[in-house]
Amino acid sequence: MKTTAKIENIVGTVWKFGSNIDTDQIIPAEYLTTGNHIELGRHAFEKSRPGFVKDVKVGDILVADDNFGCGSSREHAPRALLGIGISCVVAKSFARIFFRNAINIGLPIVECNLRVNETDKINIDLVKGTITNLNDNNMFNFKPLPNFLLELLKSDGLVGYTKRSLNRVDI
Amino acid sequence: MNISEKILAKSSKKVKVEPGEIVEAEIDYVMLNDVTGLPAFEVFDTFGVQPIQEKVVLIPDHYVPAKDVASAEQAKAMREFAKKYSIKNYFEVGNSGICHQLMIENGFAAPGRLIIGADSHTCSYGALGSFSTGVGSTEAASAMALGKLWFRVPETQKFIVNGNLPSYVMGKDVILNIIGDIGVDGALYKSMEFHGTTLKSMPLSDRITIANMAIEAGGKAGVFSPDDTVFNYLDGRVKGDYNPIYPDKNAEYIDTFEYQAEDLIPTVAKPSLPENISPASELANLTIDQAYLGSCTNGRIEDLRLAAGILSGRKIHNNVRMIVVPASKEVFNQAIKEGLVKTFLDSNAFVSGPTCGACLGGYMGVLAKGERCISSTNRNFVGRMGHQESEVYLANPAVVAASAVKGRITDPNEIL
Numbered sequence: 001m002k003t004t005a006k007i008e009n010i011v012g013t014v015w016k017f018g019s020n021i022d023t024d025q026i027i028p029a030e031y032l033t034t035g036n037h038i039e040l041g042r043h044a045f046e047k048s049r050p051g052f053v054k055d056v057k058v059g060d061i062l063v064a065d066d067n068f069g070c071g072s073s074r075e076h077a078p079r080a081l082l083g084i085g086i087s088c089v090v091a092k093s094f095a096r097i098f099f100r101n102a103i104n105i106g107l108p109i110v111e112c113n114l115r116v117n118e119t120d121k122i123n124i125d126l127v128k129g130t131i132t133n134l135n136d137n138n139m140f141n142f143k144p145l146p147n148f149l150l151e152l153l154k155s156d157g158l159v160g161y162t163k164r165s166l167n168r169v170d171i
Numbered sequence: 172m173n174i175s176e177k178i179l180a181k182s183s184k185k186v187k188v189e190p191g192e193i194v195e196a197e198i199d200y201v202m203l204n205d206v207t208g209l210p211a212f213e214v215f216d217t218f219g220v221q222p223i224q225e226k227v228v229l230i231p232d233h234y235v236p237a238k239d240v241a242s243a244e245q246a247k248a249m250r251e252f253a254k255k256y257s258i259k260n261y262f263e264v265g266n267s268g269i270c271h272q273l274m275i276e277n278g279f280a281a282p283g284r285l286i287i288g289a290d291s292h293t294c295s296y297g298a299l300g301s302f303s304t305g306v307g308s309t310e311a312a313s314a315m316a317l318g319k320l321w322f323r324v325p326e327t328q329k330f331i332v333n334g335n336l337p338s339y340v341m342g343k344d345v346i347l348n349i350i351g352d353i354g355v356d357g358a359l360y361k362s363m364e365f366h367g368t369t370l371k372s373m374p375l376s377d378r379i380t381i382a383n384m385a386i387e388a389g390g391k392a393g394v395f396s397p398d399d400t401v402f403n404y405l406d407g408r409v410k411g412d413y414n415p416i417y418p419d420k421n422a423e424y425i426d427t428f429e430y431q432a433e434d435l436i437p438t439v440a441k442p443s444l445p446e447n448i449s450p451a452s453e454l455a456n457l458t459i460d461q462a463y464l465g466s467c468t469n470g471r472i473e474d475l476r477l478a479a480g481i482l483s484g485r486k487i488h489n490n491v492r493m494i495v496v497p498a499s500k501e502v503f504n505q506a507i508k509e510g511l512v513k514t515f516l517d518s519n520a521f522v523s524g525p526t527c528g529a530c531l532g533g534y535m536g537v538l539a540k541g542e543r544c545i546s547s548t549n550r551n552f553v554g555r556m557g558h559q560e561s562e563v564y565l566a567n568p569a570v571v572a573a574s575a576v577k578g579r580i581t582d583p584n585e586i587l
Contacts, residue, residue, distance in 0.1 A: 033241030035210030
């Protein structure tokens with residue numbers, strides 16, 4: 001699956017989550033028998049928020065508090081979110097392996113203390129570092145990711161990076 | 172520079188690195204398990220190259236021996252990947268164990284090395300002075316092809332523990348108290364560096380427990396200064412040469428936390444986060460259904476000895492099943508030699524070969540609705556070991572064994 005991510009003008013509807021959403025909640029361990037985004041997506045938040053996958057729409061955005069994605073290193077967690085079409089995850093902070101995994105597979109993430117409500121529509125620009133709430137035009141700023149990471153997101157994640165590195169003679 | 176900065180600088184061929192900087196660093200080893208392996212192999216095969224064989228270590232441990240057809244397929248994918256690319260560091264069931272224990276026993280982990288693993292508890296090898304950290308499957312695949320990976324140089328927190336630990340207080344209690352203080356995100360993106368007289372005199376197994384749970388505070392790594400305890404352990408085990416790395420006298424830390432060992436007591440982390448700590452003695456009214464001794468956190472021979480010492484001449488409580496899972500074949504063998512396995516069996520504990528199974532609610536000890544488990548493992552998240560309404564209480568091996576005897580959460584000092 002090619003995972004070139006949109007990093008500007010990400011528009012979607014908000015789903016709110018709390019703090020310390022661990023990867024066991026995002027994708028329970030019993031479903032770790034495939035790496036397929038779509039199959040994993042079918043079980044996203046299955047135990048912790050039953051019915052979520054029925055209601056979520058392609059392009060929707062998750063907005064969480066602190067330490068999103070803590071726990072296991074399973075890349076299956078961000079893959080499951082890509083599988084159900086999540087376009088961006090915004091959190092006050094992320095667990096670091098989730099942070100890495102998301103960028104490496106091309107799932108845009110933003111660290112920002114965002115005050116919005118569930119079902120609000122927001123517009124995110126990872127390059128400028130802005131989030132606009134389209135319901136009330138409130139704007140939030142965040143420190144954009146370093147260029148190296150934005151490039152990874154834009155160009156097929158670490159897979160694209162690795163392929164380009166392998167083809168470069170100076171590597 | 173501190174230990175983490177020095178290892179990242181050396182591995183990225185730089186004289187100096189600073190927190191926040193992104194470096195591309197040469198890795199010494201990349202380890203994968205049966206769960207994270209398959210997605211990595213699928214990604215790797217799209218690169219169309221050979222892996223850097225000597226850097227790759229493949230250890231099936233989560234769902235082996237296979238629990239069902241799907242997990243059998245995953246294990247098969249790893250076996251076939253090893254064969255296809257002639258990777259000699261592949262550990263088949265029967266000659267294997269929990270991946271982090273094997274990485275240490277087989278001398279992959281050593282001072283000064285930069286090691287990544289597609290498993291969050293890869294931070295365990297910091298106990299030997301490695302900078303080791305958990306990564307995802309895609310980055311493991313990339314590292315197999317390139318032999319390097321990007322890292323953000325972390326800020327480092329310094330933890331100093333001085334003094335003598337009271338009876339039945341272990342490395343587990345040290346790290347649970349640290350996590351209790353700073354929270355499950357208290358070390359987010361950061362490296363934790365451990366110092367002090369307590370840790371200096373602590374056996375390697377307890378240091379591994381501490382480094383292992385750095386991730387439960389959100390840490391990127393948990394690192395110790397290597398000493399004779401480490402060098403002696405590695406003698407005859409280590410693969411290749413290694414260069415111990417120590418912090419500079421003027422090394423910078425963003426925070427320093429100090430503890431006095433005498434203040435610590437047997438500690439339990441209540442559901443559903445490892446930061447939710449309480450003295451074991453204050454939970455004595457909580458009955459348990461299961462007691463679990465094992466995992467990369469506390470499944471070593473020292474842990475089994477301690478538990479067997481408590482179980483010797485006693486029986487597991489009628490309302491409790493106790494499950495003992497040595498972390499590796501080497502540990503299992505040693506436990507048999509020392510008579511520990513007989514002690515466990517005589518006390519009515521169930522003993523199995525090494526697997527991660529129950530720790531992550533996979534198999535070999537999954538909890539039913541409403542059941543409560545005292546466990547020597549590292550996570551007590553909602554539903555971690557089974558049903559959403561089951562409960563996991565984290566503790567050291569002595570608390571696990573004492574609780575198994577009494578049928579309720581028990582500070583070992585109460586019965587001994």
